[in-house]
Amino acid sequence: MLVTKGMPRGHLAALAISYALLLGTSFYVMMTTDRTTAPMGAVIMIILIPMMLAASAKAPAKSVAPPERRVALETPLQPDAVFAKINALKFGKVSPHDADAGRRVVVLSSPISGWHYGHFYPIFVRGSGTGSIVEVGITPKSVDCRPRLEKLLETCAAEVKKAIAA
Numbered sequence: 001m002l003v004t005k006g007m008p009r010g011h012l013a014a015l016a017i018s019y020a021l022l023l024g025t026s027f028y029v030m031m032t033t034d035r036t037t038a039p040m041g042a043v044i045m046i047i048l049i050p051m052m053l054a055a056s057a058k059a060p061a062k063s064v065a066p067p068e069r070r071v072a073l074e075t076p077l078q079p080d081a082v083f084a085k086i087n088a089l090k091f092g093k094v095s096p097h098d099a100d101a102g103r104r105v106v107v108l109s110s111p112i113s114g115w116h117y118g119h120f121y122p123i124f125v126r127g128s129g130t131g132s133i134v135e136v137g138i139t140p141k142s143v144d145c146r147p148r149l150e151k152l153l154e155t156c157a158a159e160v161k162k163a164i165a166a
Contacts, residue, residue, distance in 0.1 A: 054117035054141035059107045061100035064122045069149060070137035071157040075164050079104055079132045082164055083125045086134070091159040094121065108156070117142035119149070121156045136160050 075082060083104045087096060097109035097120065108121040118141040125134050138153040 050117055050142040051112060054112050057118070057120070057141040059097060059109070059120040059122065059139065061098040061103065061105040061107045061122075064105060064107055064120075066124055066135060067122060067137035067139045069153055070135050071153060073134040073136065073157065073161055073164070074128070074131060075134060076131040077164065079125050079127045082132045082134060085163050085166070086123050086125065086160060089160065089163045091156075094156065094159075110152075112141075116140075116144060116148065119144070119152060121153075123160060134160060134164065 077085075083099075083101065083106065086106045087099050089096070089106075089108065092110075093113070094108050094110045097107045099106045104125040106123045106125075108123065110116075110119045110121075112118045120139045120141065122137045122139065123134060124137075125132055127133075136153065136157045138149055138156065140149060
């Protein structure tokens with residue numbers, strides 16, 4: 001199942017309008033040109049539109065909200081120490097995108113690749129008794145499949161857990 005909920009604001013509307021324009025343009029091109037080359041343009045546009053939307057997506061740490069898909073981790077470390085460790089976290093092609101020390105929020109980002117359009121990983125650190133609770137979430141930059149999102153979220157949570165333990 002495709003996941004669109006949680007995409008950056010306005011991207012779903014832009015995606016819907018883009019595909020409507022694409023279908024109309026494809027129909028016009030097929031009616032006025034050689035029918036063998038028109039489908040190739042449609043295939044290219046189906047890939048390029050979500051890619052352009054993903055490239056323009058932003059997730060500022062000052063305003064990002066906790067996504068629906070998230071994993072909670074507990075640690076005995078103080079929130080500021082956890083925030084510092086997560087703010088320096090890099091694994092694979094995932095790197096810090098933005099951070100807000102006042103809210104203790106770090107947003108990690110994965111780039112666009114041949115397999116997906118990239119994701120944001122908002123991470124919220126809050127105090128809990130003598131330790132901290134770390135909530136790791138995932139938000140797609142464009143349309144993505146639910147099983148892939150869940151697997152990537154588990155991978156990111158495992159990396160965060162490893163970074164906190166170090």
